[in-house]
Amino acid sequence: MTRPSSLRCRACGEVRATASVQYCEECFGPLDLVPGPPGATGDELRARIEAGPPSMWRYAPLLPVPAPPGAESVGWTPLRPAPALGGAVGVADLWLKDESANPAGSFKDRVVAAALGRALEDGRRVAACASTGNLAHAVAGGARRAGMGAVVLVPAALPGDDRAAIAAAGATVVPVEAGYDAVNRLAVEASMVGETERWAWVNVGLRPWYVEGSATVAHEIAEQLGWRVPDAVVAPMASGAFALALHRAFVDLAAVGLVPAGPPPALWVAQPAGCAPVAAAFAAGADDVAPVRPDTAAPSLAMGDPPDGPEVLAAARASTGGVVAVPEHEIAPAQRRLAELEGVAAEPAGGVVVGATARIAAAGRLPAGATVVACITGGAHDRWVPDPGAPDRAGQGPGRVTGTIPPTVSALSAEVAGGPTVAPEEPNR
């Protein structure tokens, strides 16, 4: 039993029953999933969850999507006490939610699992996305485990080893002669027309379900703290979907009686200074977010026009948190500090989160004795040994790297038409 839900336009408020819609037909606004009541509340709900599997799917009674095959290994990541780092940055009760423990090394495994659960329910057989990093690996691996095909669009400038790594997990990797923004735009266009409209574009058409996967990070934090919410959470931000999902899930946890009634944690959001449009709006007291062109050492946070910017601003303010820009020169030292003091190897976004936590503490914004959870959303990514022959090895698995295409839907359709993307022979299980 999945949790009943409906879709509501964020911009104009129009409500519709859940269906395969991409965005509001009236005003183009994105659609948010509005969860209905779960089948139980309070102690009964807590007991059901505690009897569940050690994965994100123990929270199935709270989720509006069913689990796809092969998602049993996703989630239930460690909440690590971080006394040494806490001592160094001045937070006495600091914890790290370590998302590097997921199968593909980041929280993206959760959102992809949620999206694919919905996609299969909707009869979709090919997972797709535009990404160069965490999301690409999560889609490739998640689709493989679920017995689905996978197509990942990447900018043609992405090095061959990186392409090969994504293909190794079973994805058809399509290099596009365009920058990352234009590749993302191609994904949006492809999700609206022709053969590619039937693919499961995880963070485009499936975005309302996709973001629900992030809510399970908040569920786990609360349960791992003994069914209570921390005083503050620190989350990195690219689109803002992760931070917003955490905030909404903490509010929901109190509403369904899983944690004591009370305010949600202060939401502190971390951006690298080289891509900090929401931090700038927060500092200026603005409600709108002016887009920027990213130039940052934290590639997974380089989104200059974050779709959830205004909502994150509002959530940070409402919860008496904030949005912090971490200077670029502080990112690498903070990333190193995290590894040295706690043995956690994070991607640069982890350095941004640690840097932000130190700044918030130094500014006296955390009450004495506050329980603070810093979200380390992805692990270090330099694990792949260069393998120059890999992209050309046809026939060893469903994954391959196609020829480079121009950024048009027709070129994409032509490149993958009838290709091996649609039906891997057997789920790899």
Place this chain on the structure above:
Amino acid sequence: MSVTVRVPTTLRTLTGGESEVSVEGETVGAVLTALDGAHPGFKDKLFDDDGNLRRFVNVFVADDDVRFLDGLDTSVPDGETLSIIPAVAGG
């Protein structure tokens, strides 16, 4: 001065199902006005009550988001493509 406009799925009811239409215009604003003239209904969908592009409507001239250019005053060269795209991706 002909410009190709790429139309997203939900607005193709306004263009008789066409995904691309040609209209005249030298700026983004003029192109969208001409589009509404040829296929009435676009302005209601794309603009808010103050005459600004809705927050979740992105308009591109070739590969460039017009918000990084001159917005509705951005010039559109003859033969160029203007794309209307919902701001839904990312995450």
